Amino acid sequence: MAETLPADVALVLDAVLGEDDPVHLAPRRQVPHIRVRGRCTCGCDTAYFDLDRHAVEPAPSGPGTVVAAEVPIFMEDGECPGEVLVFTQGGYLSWLEVCSWSDETEVSLATAERSLRLGCQPSDKAEATK
Template identity: 45%
Template structure:
């Protein structure tokens, strides 16, 4: 069973996949067809993603992680988005502190 992306996760994903790079743009085009497949067992906000492969083409040159950013709040969190077989597959949040259960606001992204 899948669920829509929570608004805060969607905002984080859109912020990570912003910019003119053609691979990033192609992954960004998958966002409307992306849903949450499952969450992390540790209590953090990390999400396994699934994309409707009948609605959008894979991105052949996607690297993994496809994009990464650091945020000042909460607690110097790192966020990465991964692609597998050309499709968005994981939105991960990590820190050396306790698991982070919420997505950081894009305005806290370190430049």
């Protein structure tokens, strides 16, 4: 492999592509074969991937662009200011997007990583609206 994945990207991919979900297994197996081609410059750290398509099996999700994983980001106070999305194109990992819903809270890959690591949960208020 030419270069290793940045630690933040590797950590978040590992967390959102859980081993217990069969839908996540194919893209998860592709992770060792991707490298970051570019990052969004707005500060959100959305990362675009290059993947050696000869080295991996595509996920069985068809030829289109699909969301392979979608994980909300929670702050310590239970606020949910955004989410992390993993996209595949034609079954191949394509990009990791950090999406912000909040005007007040800045969301980046670092925020997502912290949320996943701390296991932040929705607040009681958010939980009650389910």
